Amino acid sequence: MSGHSKWHNIQAKKGKADAKRGKIFTKIGKEIQVVVASGGPNLDSNAKLRDVVAKAKAANMPNDTITRAIKKAAGEGEKTHYDKIVYEGYGPSGVAVIVETLTDNKNRSAGNVRSAFTKGGGNMGTSGCVSFMFQEKGEIIIEKGDLDEDEVMMMALDAGAEDFNADEEEVFVVTTAPEDFGAVREALENQGLEFLEAAVKMIPDTYTTLNEEDSKKFQKMLDLLDDDDDVQEVYHNAEFPEGWEE
Structure with a gap:
């Protein structure tokens, strides 16, 4: 079965994320606050909260930190309200870029995102200018290790996954419809599998290979966006050249 993921790109992003773990935890904490505000702090009744907690665990966020974030989000007192705003645009070589933000200041986030596009050799576009080149999918990344490929594939498909990809060297990639992600993820968790990543994301239909320059x-653009506290996720269809190091 075919897959859409480019794991070496994910690895590059993940390596950078590991160096900024505190910032990653802050972003996930903001997501927890938003889903608790909309659906409550009970994991049993709030499926979106379960999904964010799974994402937090895949990012190696400690359980006590997750618990504190949920309690804080459910606590009394005034809370910051965050709006989800999605920006779209182009990087160098016409790379398609989608930036998801959670912000309490729309003007600030718009200015910062626009600046990152410009400094990275791209330009911000209008809503819908590149999103048609992506599909929203649930994606679960599992380290191969000593796992049996056929066994994991059957687990995934029996759980309701759309696709299973074992072509990448180090990982299995399980793809689901967005509405099935939670059920598939929980089924695989119950089978004892652990995840390197688990989230609903925007996956590109095709990739654009960049030259070194x-x-x-583009890496400068990604770094600026990653450093922005308002930016939650960045999706793109860039494929870095073989041997490229950030």
Whole structure:
């Protein structure tokens, strides 16, 4: 079965994420606050909260930190209200970029995102200009290790996954419809599987390979966006050249 993921790109992003673990935890904490505000702090009745907790665990967020974030989000007192705003645009070589933000200041986030696009050799576009090039999918990344490919594939398909990809060297990639993600993830968790990543994300239909010069420009854009506290996720269809190091 075919897959859409480019794991070496994910690895590059993950390596950078590991170096900024505190910032990653802060972003996930903000997500927890938003889903608790909309659906409550009970994991049994709030499926979106379960999904964010799974994402937190995949990012190696400690259980006590997750619990504190949920309690804080459910606590009394004035809370910051965050709006979800999605920006779209182009990077160097026409790379398609989608930026998801959670912000309490729309003008600030718009200005910062626009600046990141410009400094990275791209330009911000209008809503819908690149999203048609992506599909929203649940994606679960599982380290191969000593796992049996056929066994994991059957687990995934029996749980309701759309696709299973074992072509990547180090990982299995399980793809689901967005509405099935939670059920598939929980079924695989109950089978004892652990995840390197587990989230609903925007997956590109095709990829654009960058040359080395444009890779440097685009990496600058990604770094600026990653450093922005308002930015939650960045999706793109760039494929860095073989041997490229950030």
